[in-house]
Amino acid sequence: MLYMHDLWVNWFEGEENGYNVCRFHEWRKEDGIELIDQIPLLFITDELFDFIENDLQDLPMSLLQDIHRKTYLKKNQERHTVDYAAVVTNGKDVIVFDTLGYTLPVKKSRLIPRQERLVFEMVQGKHPESYIIEESISKEHHILSLDPGKMSGLTRRERQLKQLLMMALDQLKNSDHPEEIRYWLTEWDPCQYSHIKQLSNEEAWDRLYEGTCKGWSSLHEELCGKIIKGQPFFETIWQGENQHKSHHLNSQN
Template sequence: MLYMHDLWVNWFEGEENGYNICRFHEWRKEDGIELIDQIPLVHVEDELFDFIENDLQDLPLSLLQDIHRRTYMKKNQERVTVEYAAVVTNGKDVIVFDTLGYTLPVKKSRLIPRQERLVFEMVEGKRPEHYNIEATAVKEHHILSLGPDKMSGLTRRERQLKQLLMMALDQLKHSDHPEEIRYWLTEWDPAQYPLIKEMTNEEAWDHLYGGTIQGWSSYHEELCKKLIKGQPFFETIWQGEHHDVSTQHLKSQN
């Protein structure tokens, strides 16, 4: 088995969509960067790589057996054994996962570019290992788990705010005041006010969702800001994306 050493990771926990496992250029100085002392590297087929990157279901038992207790972290100068963790690659992309002792990839990370290049060098010319994926539930995208095409081209901040907007819209749809939907649709598209007045709540909702689901703009941001006003949980997320962030740390490791 191949192994990597002294690996910088930036864990994103409970993420089922690969677009939320941020690439190195989007890492922030306040992220909790950790150092892995030793971890196995597994060359896998495209199907399994996509399954690990873009889902949160049970991993193949044979893979878990192959990597069992082969990873070590350094904590307070002590070497701590990790139950199930690995770097996986399909030869084109790389991801790291840690199951936290479970059977699904709970935590995931990208690598810094220098270590990513090393992965490709280590598996070059080698055939990927075959692991059978058990029958699983078909993954479906929805308002709280948007498809990759809806997040394509957005920055980390924009993705976070778009998810926040979708959470607020979902809450609006299921609120006790559905008549507010037409009000917010008017905020979003005031030129359509004469038509909006004639819409049912369901029609207004479809127009609002259909109009905001694509891309990201200052109009999206303004609507999001207004929608979440007075809601502490949402406002905390908003504020977290509006302070200055830096992606320049750890460049010396690149």
């Protein structure tokens, strides 16, 4: 078995979509970076790599057995064993996971570029291990877990705000005030005001979702800021992401 040493990881917990496991250039100062002393490296098929990167289901038992207690963390000069963790690659991309003792990849991380290149060198000329995915439920994307295409090309901040907007729209759809949907659609597309008045709540919501789930722009951001006002949980996320925007601008000036 191949092993890697002195690995920097930045864990994203409970993420079923790979686009939320941020690449190195999107890591932030306040992210909790950890150092792994030793961890197994597995060369796997494209299918299994996609399953680990973009899902949160049970991993093959044979894979878990192969990596059992072979990872060590260093904390305060002491070595701690990790039940199930590994670096996996399909030869084109890399992801690290830790199951926290369960059977699914609860925590995921990318690697720093230098260590990513090392992974590709280590598996060069080798054949991928064939692990069988025993049972899997076909994954469906929805408003709270958008299709990767709808997040493509966005920055970490934009992805976070887009997810926030989708959470607010989902809440709006299921609220006791469906008449508000037409109001927000008019905010989004004021030119259509006279037409919007004739739409049913359902038609208005579909149109609002279809319009906002593509890309990201200043219009998206404006709508998001307005729609979450007065909701403390949403406002906290909004403020956190906007602090990052000002930090980013300050670092550029």
